[in-house]
Amino acid sequence: PQLINTSCRKLIRPHLEATLIYILLSSISLLTVALNLLVIISISHFKQLHTPTNLLLLSLAVSDFFVGLFMIFRIMIIDGCWLLGDLMCSLWLIISSIIIGSSIGTMVLISVDRYVAICYPLHYFTKIQPKSIQVCVCLCWMFAALYNSLLLKNNLQQPGRYNSCIGECVVDIDYIVNLLDLIVSFLFPITVIIILYIRIFGVAVYQARAMRSHIAVVTTKVIVKKSEMKAARNLGVVVVVFLICVCPYFCFTLTSQNNVYTTSSVTIVIWLFYFNSCLNPLIYAILYPWFRKSIKVIFTLEILKPGSCRTNML
DSSP states (O other): OTTOTTBOOOOOOOHHHHHHHHHHHHHHHHHHHHHHHHHHHHHHHOGGGOOHHHHHHHHHHHHHHHHHHHHHHHHHTTTSOOOSOHHHHHHHHHHHHHHHHHHHHHHHHHHHHHHHHHHSHHHHHHHOOHHHHHHHHHHHHHHHHHHHHHHTHHHHHSTTTTOSSBTOOEEEOOHHHHHHHHIIIIIHHHHHHHHHHHHHHHHHHHHHHHHHTTOOOOOGGGOOOHHHHHHHHHHHHHHHHHHHHHHHHHHHHHHOSOSEEETTOOOHHHHHHHHHHHHHHHHHHHHOHHHHHHHHHHHTTGGGSTTGGGOOOO
């Protein structure tokens, strides 16, 4: 209430502006949830899509699905007040951090997968197996959960301890811890992704020159299937879009002088970060024929037929 001096101050917006913002952000949230749910159903249901690379896309879709789901809480505090209590605020912050951390970790795994497929093609199917990918994905999510829980444990032990007023939802991180988090969550994974894709690009260019020159390529490191190269290109688009959407947020965090981050402050860099989760399935729809075909099978209800999991999707 505005009459209570200790309560947070609600932002006053023009009615039309507020309505348009709520409609836009709610639409993005629903679209993100729906599209990523289609990716999850497609890869999980159709056995032909149970490849190591697609299992990584499944992990990414799961994290993007929850990002879209949790966007509703971001929309709730767009006017500056959190109404669900301090404990729910702490849980939301921790779970959101775990989801984002697992998404970044999955991007690193995708880059490693493409690096092995392009640079060591003869060893790819022996080194990269579905079971090994499942173990890596589980470890990625477990590490994200453990790391972010330790990082934000003070906020969970004493919910609301850093609030300056009733109805505020903030997280406080020490400067040294914040710097360490930027290295672990941003600088290190982004550096790994960039280095691996530079190497992939180098191998692709070398092979293209060799083919143009009609040189018999006998070195195992440059014997790359056309399908694997195409997959590397498509996933490269996903990675580049991810970097474009994520880098501004972490750069903003790095240059920020304030160690208390108010989750109610809606900035373009934060929403760009969230919007990446909506873009990924749209990229799949454009670049992957199997995703378009699976959408058709789902919407025509052919997926309900016996044996539909064995449908040829490639």
